[in-house]
Amino acid sequence: MARGMNHVYLVGSLARDPELRYTPSGVPVFEATIAGEDHLIGNDGRERKLPWYHRISMLGKPAEWQSERNLKAGDPVIVEGALDYSQWEAPEGGKRSQVRVKALRMESLGSEPELVQDAGGGVRMSGGWNTVIVIGNLARDPELRYTPTGDAVLGLGLAVNETWKDRNGQQQEKTHWIDITLWRELAESCQNLRKGDPVLVQGRLVNDSWQDKDGNKRNTTKVEATKVEALARGAGVGTPAATSGAPRMQAAGSAPTRSASAPARAASPQGNRSAGLDIDQGLDDFPPEEDLPF
Secondary structure, eight states: OOEEEEEEEEEEEEESSOOEOOOOOOOOOEEEEEEEEEEEETTTOOOEEEEEEEEEEEEHHHHHHTTTTTTTTOOEEEEEEEEEEEEEEEETTTEEEEEEEEEEEEEOOOOOOOOOETTHHHSEEOEEEEEEEEEEEESSSSEEEEETTTTTTEEEEEEEEEEEEEESOEEEEEEEEEEEEEEHHHHHHTTTTHHHHHHHHEEEEEEEEOOOOOOOOOEEEEEEEEEEEEEETOTTTTTTOEEEEOEEEETTTEEEEEEEEOGGGGGGOOOOOOOOOOTTTTTOOOOOOOOOOO
């Protein structure tokens, strides 16, 4: 199994004032919503601005240190973190799961960015940076399908391993289950991947919502891939990768843009669902405590 890599980089503004709270056992939790815009080039060659809002959490002493900085809504920040998977028993029965951004570092930016007021009363940065890089193994065989408009779409389930030492010096291991979506040419170029294959994925973090069979609104966080590299089986981080033929991502200033051949969210069947987004939606379901690695 490939040695995992799990990195999230967000550059945006605080959508509202951050909060510090404590779990029932006294663990400090610093929470903030980082907001910005992805500037994407669709298949029609037109640029689209897609707003994004991502909730980040910081745990333990670093959470208290961060709260003492007195950051407020509109302040520009850079966040370095990782995707964190949690699963717990829901009060109504059955299992629930969540992927969230665990912040490892958050720093203020010296610039004064242009801010956009959103429909939910918050603010976001006009532009920003929203990048995810992960290495893991495919948890299932991918299945290529096509939308009614003829766009190819491929879903990957990625198992990303994390190891650390707990307070007693004992080696611990956890698997993060991450959903990846590939579109169009990138999807077709990766359709021959199989369960167990190690891959490197670069993309952007997106939020999706849907209604379950009981009519309840559910939310999920996944990665929309812009590049995928197939690794040799048994490869670890740093092993040369064989390219899948995916399009490259190009950066322009502080606002990442994709080439016209890259899968663009704006041209997907879901369309732009970020307008008027309630930034609190689905963000209050904090899972029960686990053996936290800090």
